[in-house]
Amino acid sequence: MTTTTKTSVRLSRRVRDIRISPTIAVMNRAQELLAKGVDVVDFGAGEPDFPTPALVAAAGRRAIAQGFTKYTSNAGTKALRDAIAERYSRRWGARVTCDNVIAGTGGKQELFNVVLSLVEPGDEVIIPAPYWVSFPDQVQFAGGTPVFAKTGAPKFRPTLESIEAVASERTRGVIINSPCNPTGAVIDESELEQIIEWCSARDAFLLFDETYEFFVYHGTKHVSAMRWYNEHPETVIAVNSMSKTFAMTGWRLGFAVAHPELIAAMSKIQSHSTSNPSSISQQAALAALTGDHPEVEQMHQAYSERRSWLVPAINRIDGLCCSDPDGAFYIFPEVKALFGKGSVRDSNSFAEFLLEEARVAVVPGIAFGSDDHVRISYATSMERIREGVLRIEAAVRKL
Ligand SMILES: Cc1ncc(COP(=O)(O)O)c(C=O)c1O
Structure with a gap:
């Protein structure tokens, strides 16, 4: 859990002993590519793609x-x-x-x-x-x-x-x-x-x-x-x-x-x-x-529809296996069947592979304590979800 790095500034043990959020590292890399104009499908974000209710x-x-x-x-x-x-x-x-x-x-x-x-x-x-x-x-x-x-x-x-x-x-x-x-x-x-x-x-x-x-x-x-x-x-x-x-x-x-x-x-x-x-x-x-904000139910409805499409679509990809979660706006497919293929050894190398090969950002499961999974956020439009799944499918087929 602990990664103590040597620094020139004499930082407290307290801060040396905590990690930078690993989800931020992947998001940073995806942002870096996006800033360069690269078309990345971002399944990494942990935030709604909707505006704040009016x-x-x-x-x-x-x-x-x-x-x-x-x-x-x-x-x-x-x-x-x-x-x-x-x-x-x-x-x-x-x-x-x-x-x-x-x-x-x-x-x-x-x-x-x-x-x-x-x-x-x-x-x-x-x-x-x-x-x-x-x-x-x-x-x-x-x-x-x-x-x-x-x-x-x-x-x-x-x-x-x-x-x-x-x-x-x-x-x-x-x-x-x-x-x-x-x-x-x-x-x-x-x-x-x-x-x-x-x-x-x-x-x-x-x-x-x-x-x-x-x-x-x-x-x-x-x-x-x-x-x-x-x-x-x-x-x-x-x-x-x-x-x-x-x-x-x-x-x-x-x-x-x-x-x-x-x-x-x-x-x-x-x-x-x-x-x-x-x-x-x-x-x-x-x-x-x-107050009363119909947008909240509209968001809920949109997430529900995306989830219903996404879970079977991910399960149709060879090597990915995803259960049907009851809540939040993430799925957490198991990817360990792909370990040993190409450069993929663990959740991190799989996330790197997807970012570099498919231009799809996901968060490695190791960030959440499971190296066999990745997290896919469906807080993005249906169009981007479809595009992302096509890209993952094509990249995984090449492994
Ligand atoms: C499980 C969980 N708890 C708490 C938070 C914190 O949310 P915030 O600080 O934006 O209120 C998050 C944000 O991603 C979360 O996923």
């Missing part, structure tokens, strides 16, 4: 026009935190108020604040694998040790059994991301309940990242861990984001809902790092969370 963007513009451009309270405006609390009370029955909520500069920042607030050096944090790239490094940054609980095809769903198998007396918490980036796995409701009870009984935290909550398919239901907040308020922590649901990646607005004591601790950290998230983005987020 009324949400208008609320941002209005905030600027009205001069709502100053510092706000550190944890976010009361209006935004009230709206988030109200939403969690209404949807999941959680007894929460604005004191249970902090808004920050992206969900990523709030995940970081949670981990820094709860993890001590020597603590272990269990993360189902394949995992989203930042979880292990955030744990490591806090001095903890990430411990991986294996999940597998076809559904990659985390189970209590897989978590118990890697638990120890040093287990401090569990991070569940559902729907999952990169596998699309959506955790089973009863399994989630059992994991929460298990964490609660051991005085461990359950950090639930529901960034992709609105993107679930074929009748799958998303259930938030906050549904069990009232029974386990010291255990359950939810982190969510405006980025994917409302196509607001650039606005940088995410939030956490948790026990007020934890929120106060996170707020303390935030007050010494970024302070409040952008006042303008907070007004846009408020409009997003309190």
